[in-house]
Amino acid sequence: xxxxxxATHVTFGVLTAGVFTxxxxxxxxxFNGREPDETRTDxxxxxxxxxxxxxxxxxxxxxxxxxxxxxxxxxxxxxxVPDESMRRAHxxx
Numbered sequence: 001x002x003x004x005x006x007a008t009h010v011t012f013g014v015l016t017a018g019v020f021t022x023x024x025x026x027x028x029x030x031f032n033g034r035e036p037d038e039t040r041t042d043x044x045x046x047x048x049x050x051x052x053x054x055x056x057x058x059x060x061x062x063x064x065x066x067x068x069x070x071x072x073x074x075x076x077x078x079x080x081v082p083d084e085s086m087r088r089a090h091x092x093x
Contacts, residue, residue, distance in 0.1 A: 033075045074087075
């Protein structure tokens with residue numbers, strides 16, 4: 001369970017895109033949401049796909065304010081419990 005709470009995540013396969021204006025920014029990614037095994041130097045991609053996704057919207061109404069919100073869906077992130085997927089939401093000002 002502690003792996004689900006880490007701020008950084010090692011994954012094999014990520015596609016990210018973003019669009020922005022002067023005050024708005026939208027970023028989105030699709031990726032393989034499965035945590036790798038304890039051997040971090042091999043590729044654990046067999047049987048996996050880009051099955052998870054995340055998005056973040058940031059609004060900067062002034063030079064002193066920034067508001068953002070993000071949402072993510074991780075498909076089966078932990079091999080120990082492969083039938084459990086996860087949703088995350090976060091906001092920040």
